Amino acid sequence: RDQMTAKKVFSLVFVRNASEILLGMKKRGFGQGKWNGFGGKIEPGETIPEGAVRELQEECGLIAKELKNVGLLEFKFEGDPTLLEVHVFETHEYHGSVIESEEMLPKWYNLKNIPFKNMWLDDEHWFPYMLRGEFFKGHFLYRGEDLILKYNIQVLDKL
Numbered sequence: 001r002d003q004m005t006a007k008k009v010f011s012l013v014f015v016r017n018a019s020e021i022l023l024g025m026k027k028r029g030f031g032q033g034k035w036n037g038f039g040g041k042i043e044p045g046e047t048i049p050e051g052a053v054r055e056l057q058e059e060c061g062l063i064a065k066e067l068k069n070v071g072l073l074e075f076k077f078e079g080d081p082t083l084l085e086v087h088v089f090e091t092h093e094y095h096g097s098v099i100e101s102e103e104m105l106p107k108w109y110n111l112k113n114i115p116f117k118n119m120w121l122d123d124e125h126w127f128p129y130m131l132r133g134e135f136f137k138g139h140f141l142y143r144g145e146d147l148i149l150k151y152n153i154q155v156l157d158k159l
């Protein structure tokens, strides 16, 4: 990565149990109307897991007791030099109860019924790796928000 390419680092957290996954519908901003995990920009002075725990609580009310790093995503948008680096986590243990926030409408989905048609296009490519428990690294180049020009996904030994 050259020095002129800015990088933005994000967290993305999925709350899981044996048969269901908690998704949130983004009510405003980037990705509005799409179902996704909970997350956002890592702030100065916090670690990536700290940012992940903070965003999860802010957006759906749950406090993660543990986080498992399950994958890494990189996104570029054609014509924009910015690299988005998204650290993907799962949590199976948490306290608190699910609440709707100004940013997100949370809802449990059966793992067999994930609403890919109303999610970022990349999700249906890498979700299978996450659901199989394989640590993945994905790179996606978008044109606008509704077309993937190219992508690749590798399975890595857990970092």
Ligand code: 6OG
Binding pocket: 010, 011, 012, 013, 029, 030, 031, 036, 037, 038, 039, 040, 041, 075, 084, 086, 120, 122, 123, 142
């Ligand atoms: P805020 O801007 O609300 O954080 N995110 C993406 N997630 C998926 N699945 N696909 C993408 O394709 C994404 N781009 C960003 C990272 C945005 C949240 O959305 C995730 C953050 O969790 C382009 O702070």
